[in-house]
Amino acid sequence: MFPNDDQNEEAPYLQGHKAPTPKEDPIKPMPVVKVLSTHGLEYAMMTISLWLTAFALGWIFLNLINGSRGYDNLVVPISALITGVPIFGLFFIRLHLAEMRNPALRLEASRRRWTQLTQMVAFLACLINVGVFIYAVMKHFGSEPTPSLGKAAGDLAIVLVIAGGILSYYWREEHRQARP
């Protein structure tokens, strides 16, 4: 029987008594600070810069395809791309070299958390865009005026190349590791 087993009774140490030390109560839960591993932090930084690069590339090419080719339409995503690409490249090559030296890094939990989250985001992007493209094709046969199907296909192709590329890279890597 532990002092605070009964939730209706106030624990004795709250009634003016001194709180028990871990030595007196060895199974009392203690708060633990959760941190990323050294490489886990680098994987997090690489993933964030990968997202920045991918979103910027998508923004630029979708603007170009849809006729927004002016300086004002491109200056923000270009700035993001200039920021994201070198940081992503640096971390990607650095971590890839580290993985070649120590293959166990590929199975590190903090790395897998980020790669799996990236796969989910990339999968959702592909799923939403394929669904909306099919809707646009269906609507094209209806009476409502629809935007250009060629442009819609171009938009879909851009999303599939960027998000699909990221998804297929991590997918192949994840399944290669799962093989015995």
Place this chain on the structure above:
Amino acid sequence: MKNRSGISKYYLVFFILLAVTIGLTIYTLSGASSAKEDARTAQKIGDVANNLSNFTSNHNYVPESLAAADIKNVPPSIKYTKISDTKYQVCVNYRNASTPFDGGWTSLLTGALIAGSNPSYSAGTSTPSPFFDTFTLAYYHKKGDNCQTVEPFMYSSPTLSAPASSDTSTSI
């Protein structure tokens, strides 16, 4: 050996990405001067519209030129033509078409939703308008000349006649 070829593949991809970034940066920067010029034109068109509106309401006729309406420092991209005492035309030349469409940072997730959206250019109609519509001239213009014919007294007769006949007639 296999490891070396594995990493060189990623170096190649990284350099391609870097080359694309440099190419897109050069392309974007090449449009900076025309964007700056267009922004200056769009800003000035507001002053021109205000001064022309003030002039026509004070004098009840349209000015001979922009200088006559005390409008200074007009860029060569804005051209004024007096058609008659009650009608004028302003042509604004832009180096780029306005693009109200912008994918935004989430466009990778919603790319197909914006599929093939075409910008509509409502500026540059030949139909006379009773007022100078600066909003469409600034935000819905096409590349090149965008002309607007303005007839300020379309729905009301001028209370004073034009200067050529102002010596002889004055109405309330």
